[in-house]
Amino acid sequence: MMYMSIDLQNIVDQVDNLFLVKKADLHPGDKIQLKTKNSVYYIVVDIDGNYIVSGGWFDKMSMSPIKTTIKGCTWGGSIIKTDIVAACGLNLEFGNRLLTSAIQKIIVFPGLRRN
Numbered sequence: 602m603m604y605m606s607i608d609l610q611n612i613v614d615q616v617d618n619l620f621l622v623k624k625a626d627l628h629p630g631d632k633i634q635l636k637t638k639n640s641v642y643y644i645v646v647d648i649d650g651n652y653i654v655s656g657g658w659f660d661k662m663s664m665s666p667i668k669t670t671i672k673g674c675t676w677g678g679s680i681i682k683t684d685i686v687a688a689c690g691l692n693l694e695f696g697n698r699l700l701t702s703a704i705q706k707i708i709v710f711p712g713l714r715r716n
């Protein structure tokens with residue numbers, strides 16, 4: 602049992618060293634481009650807390666653009682960090698349970714904000 606808690610702590614400690622985008626730092630209209638190992642995704646933050654997504658698997662299934670949620674990011678297993686939209690090295694999980702390959706690059710384009 603001690604071995605598992607050490608591994609979990611190592612995973613948690615890795616988060617501090619990742620380039621990541623937190624959900625709380627995004628605003629409606631912000632755009633994100635993600636390059637994963639296998640695909641490119643385009644994400645727009647919607648006004649209701651959902652996301653408009655195109656690219657990657659959604660394009661292959663002729664579902665783009667699609668309005669969905671983002672559950673968070675994982676290391677590929679069942680541990681999920683729910684407060685982030687994207688983190689380099691992790692896999693993004695969408696609301697339909699689609700899990701991307703590892704994220705390699707993240708570009709955030711801030712939307713227009715009104716005072």
